[in-house]
Amino acid sequence: MSTPEGPRRVRVTSPRTSAARRIGGHTGTREIDEQTRVGEVYMSSLIQSQLRLALVVIAGTVIGLGSLPLLFFLVPVTRTVAVFGIPLPWVLLGVVVYPVVYVAARIYVRNAERIETEFTEFVGRQ
Known part of the structure; x- marks a missing residue:
């Protein structure tokens, strides 16, 4: 007598079963997410770095553009020079300013x- 064969059993597995398991230590992102003291230090260092960068860029731009009126005051000939029929101060203050700011x-x-x-790379390694 022949026995009717039922459906075969198939084992289903995740494709990630052979992937390396992550070590369950404290990562930098976890410290930040949980708002621990270490996470606060990480975030404050990022904010300080970006603030320092902003201040340097602003200072450079202000010094560069702010020195133009000083140039016009100290070198009177710059007030009378014309470029393509347009006074040099107008060219510098009306046209050149935009590329400098950009x-x-x-x-x-x-x-x-x-x-x-x-910062992301550093925090990810921690």
Whole structure:
């Protein structure tokens, strides 16, 4: 007599069963998420780094652009020079200012992203 065969049993497993298990230690992100004292130190160091960067970029931009009126005052000939029929102070203050501000903004964004990337890598290793 033949016995009817039922469906075969199939074992289903997760594709991640062979993946390396994560060690259950305290990571930097966990410290930040749980708002521990170490997490506060991490966050304050990130904020201080970005504040320092912002102050440096702002100071450089203010010194660069703020020195233009001083240049016009100390070197009187710059007040009378014309570029393409337009007085030099108008060209510098009305046109050149925008590329300078754009470059300062690009420098800030690039360095702020670099600081965040380094912070993320550092915290992820902890």
